[in-house]
Each structure stands twice: as structure tokens, then as C-alpha cells.
Amino acid sequence: MAHALHPNAPVRNAPEAGIDTRHPASPRVAAADAVERDPRWRAVVARDRALDGEFVYAVRTTGVYCRPSCAARPAKPENVAFFATNEEAEAAGFRACRRCTPNAASLAEQHAATVAKACRTIEAAEELPSLKALAASVGMSPYHFHRVFKAVTGLTPKAYAAAHRVSRAKAELSRRAGSVTEAIYDSGFNSSGRFYATSNAVLGMTPTAYRAGGTDTDIKFAIGQCSLGAILVARSDKGICAISLGDDPEELARELQDRFPNANLIGGDAEFEALVARVVGFVEAPQLGLDLPLDVRGTAFQQRVWQALRAIPAGETVSYRDIAERIGAPTAMRAVAGACAANAIAVAIPCHRVVRNDGALSGYRWGVERKRALLEKEAQA
Numbered sequence: 001m002a003h004a005l006h007p008n009a010p011v012r013n014a015p016e017a018g019i020d021t022r023h024p025a026s027p028r029v030a031a032a033d034a035v036e037r038d039p040r041w042r043a044v045v046a047r048d049r050a051l052d053g054e055f056v057y058a059v060r061t062t063g064v065y066c067r068p069s070c071a072a073r074p075a076k077p078e079n080v081a082f083f084a085t086n087e088e089a090e091a092a093g094f095r096a097c098r099r100c101t102p103n104a105a106s107l108a109e110q111h112a113a114t115v116a117k118a119c120r121t122i123e124a125a126e127e128l129p130s131l132k133a134l135a136a137s138v139g140m141s142p143y144h145f146h147r148v149f150k151a152v153t154g155l156t157p158k159a160y161a162a163a164h165r166v167s168r169a170k171a172e173l174s175r176r177a178g179s180v181t182e183a184i185y186d187s188g189f190n191s192s193g194r195f196y197a198t199s200n201a202v203l204g205m206t207p208t209a210y211r212a213g214g215t216d217t218d219i220k221f222a223i224g225q226c227s228l229g230a231i232l233v234a235r236s237d238k239g240i241c242a243i244s245l246g247d248d249p250e251e252l253a254r255e256l257q258d259r260f261p262n263a264n265l266i267g268g269d270a271e272f273e274a275l276v277a278r279v280v281g282f283v284e285a286p287q288l289g290l291d292l293p294l295d296v297r298g299t300a301f302q303q304r305v306w307q308a309l310r311a312i313p314a315g316e317t318v319s320y321r322d323i324a325e326r327i328g329a330p331t332a333m334r335a336v337a338g339a340c341a342a343n344a345i346a347v348a349i350p351c352h353r354v355v356r357n358d359g360a361l362s363g364y365r366w367g368v369e370r371k372r373a374l375l376e377k378e379a380q381a
Contacts (some may be wrong), residue, residue: 032078039358040082043068050321050330051357053109055101056083060093065089070100076367108331114138115152118145119160128161154301154329154336163299217263220272221256223249226280228370232256233276234265239293243279243346245366259344283347283374286314287381300340301329305339312353314378319357333357341365347374 035041047068058065059075083089086103091168096103118134134146134157149157194232221234232252234242246252257265282290296303311320319332340351352371356362364371
């Protein structure tokens with residue numbers, strides 16, 4: 001009895017000479033067209049190293065599977081099949097290419113592991129190790145290590161250490177019952193003045209006010225309605241600190257209260273409600289534009305991402321990889337996605353304009369359907 005072949009199994013025998021395998025009636029033509037329309041094919045043609053590890057492609061006529069960046073001569077699209085993992089390709093009967101060794105750790109994966117080790121060293125150290133010492137601990141030259149570290153994390157080792165100290169300071173300020181100064185020193189800062197100098201940019205307020213959940217901080221807010229549901233706009237004395245979307249106005253107000261539990265939340269007056277109307281008008285008619293002072297609170301890396309998002313024109317989309325490249329951290333795509341997810345100021349910082357590398361919609365803090373609706377409005381504007 002004949003056994004059924006896997007649909008993507010290798011084809012051991014090439015077609016006979018003189019047979020037109022590209023005849024319009026041939027299934028091979030349809031297969032080639034399907035592959036050429038797949039965004040992964042463009043990555044294969046471009047030998048895109050950034051997508052190594054994201055998928056593999058197999059060639060039926062040779063029986064091997066490869067990384068997207070494989071330097072071998074490109075196969076004909078009708079002979080190509082895509083697989084999400086090495087295991088799937090091997091289960092279909094393909095073997096690993098000896099040239100690009102897709103079953104070995106990619107250079108990007110090696111770099112990620114190296115940087116992860118260095119990050120743990122930085123986090124465990126009382127004082128930041130020198131660049132030379134960090135590089136030696138992972139077997140690299142200082143110059144090469146510095147470049148690799150920044151490419152993976154989007155930050156220099158020094159900036160990463162500073163961000164980690166700030167993160168520890170936030171945790172200490174929230175947890176400790178002792179003095180603010182003790183919390184600052186215990187988080188790794190050797191000078192309270194140095195932390196206070198940067199606290200407003202990172203915390204959005206003084207350390208004492210942050211510990212108190214925003215005590216003595218006035219935040220005006222108002223809730224309106226738009227085609228996407230309820231919309232909350234909040235502003236500190238520095239600028240807009242929140243724009244939120246949702247179905248339940250009361251839930252939006254609770255979320256703002258949770259974020260600033262001890263701030264003075266003040267209902268907006270007529271002037272502030274006019275500001276909310278501007279935001280609603282922008283949601284409904286993106287061509288109007290929206291230029292507002294923002295109170296942006298985040299790490300140095302997050303702020304770089306958010307600044308890049310604000311440069312995306314309405315009606316256009318970019319990928320996480322595009323943003324990573326624009327901020328000089330081409331391999332930090334996951335960190336970029338994390339910064340987008342941390343954005344608390346909808347539409348004014350347009351994280352909805354960032355999509356997956358294949359063009360598909362990715363997650364959105366306020367719901368994928370709202371993201372889709374925003375993009376459709378901007379495309380029609």
C-alpha cells in the first residue's frame with residue numbers, strides 16, 4: 001500500500017528536461033506564487049540576519065533547511081517551504097544545512113546570551129564594573145563588547161546600570177518604611193543628589209512624592225466619548241501624563257487613581273475639557289494633528305522609543321524592527337515592543353502605528369480592535 005508523503009517533504013528527483021513546470025495549469029506555479037507573496041520570502045531573498053531564529057526555510061530539491069540568511073544560491077520559490085522551528089522541518093524529512101547550520105545557536109542568540117550574562121553581573125555588583133572588566137568576563141574586547149551590548153539592549157553598559165539603579169530605587173521607595181535617602185543609597189546610588197537630579201524625568205515627580213503615590217501632585221483629568229469608546233485625558237503641571245481608552249469610564253478613572261494613588265485628582269474645568277475635545281477631534285480626524293506638551297515618564301530607552309514613535313506620520317505603519325533600527329539598537333526588537341506596551345499616552349505617542357515584521361497587527365494596550373480602527377481612520381484621512 002502506498003504511503004502518503006508529507007506535503008512539504010523533500011522531492012528527490014528533479015523534473016525531466018524540457019518539461020515546463022511553470023505552465024499556468026501547474027500546481028507548482030500556484031506554490032511559487034504563494035511563496036513569493038509570503039513576507040518571509042523577502043527575508044530569504046535579502047538574506048536578512050535579523051530574522052534568523054524566527055523561522056527556517058526548506059528546499060525540497062535538496063532536502064535541507066536553512067536560516068533566512070543562508071549564503072547558498074537562492075532556491076526557486078516553487079521548491080521552498082517555510083517552518084516555524086527546526087523540529088518541524090526535521091519532522092517533515094529535511095536535514096540541517098551544513099553551510100548556515102540552522103540547528104546551532106545564531107550569532108544573535110550568542111550575543112543575547114553574552115549580554116544577559118553581563119547584565120546579571122551589572123545587577124549583582126555594588127559598583128559598576130569597568131568596561132574592560134565586563135568585556136573580559138564574557139571573553140570580548142571592550143570595543144566589541146560595548147557595540148554588542150548596545151545593539152542588544154539599546155543602552156550602553158553604563159546607561160543600563162543607571163536604569164537598573166532607578167528600578168531598584170522605585171522598588172525601595174515603594175517598599176521601605178525608612179527614609180527616602182536610605183532607599184536611594186540602598187538602591188545603588190552613591191549620591192542622593194545624583195538621583196534627585198534625574199528623578200523628575202524618570203519618576204515624573206520628586207522621590208518623596210513618588211513614595212507617597214503622588215502626594216501633593218495635582219493631576220487634572222476629564223473623561224469624554226469618542227467612536228472608540230470612553231477616553232480619559234490627564235495632565236500634570238508638566239503636560240499630558242495619560243490618555244486612556246476603554247469601555248467603562250469608571251474603570252478608566254480607577255486606573256488613573258491606581259497609578260497615582262495619593263495624587264490630587266481634579267476634575268477638569270471648561271478649559272481642560274476643551275483640551276479633551278482636541279484629543280477626541282484628533283481621534284476622529286487624524287489629519288487635524290495633535291501637538292501637546294507631554295509629561296513622559298520612563299527609562300532612557302523607553303523615551304528614545306517613544307520619541308521615535310512620535311516621528312511616524314499618520315497613515316503610515318512601521319515594524320518593531322524599524323523602530324529598533326531608528327534608535328540605533330537593531331536587535332532590540334523585544335525591548336521596543338516592551339516600551340510600546342508601557343506607553344500610557346494613547347494616540348499622542350502613537351504606538352498603534354507599530355505592527356509585526358510581517359505587517360500583521362500586534363497587541364495594543366487598549367485593544368487590537370481599537371488599534372485597527374485608529375489605523376483605518378488614519379489611512380482614510
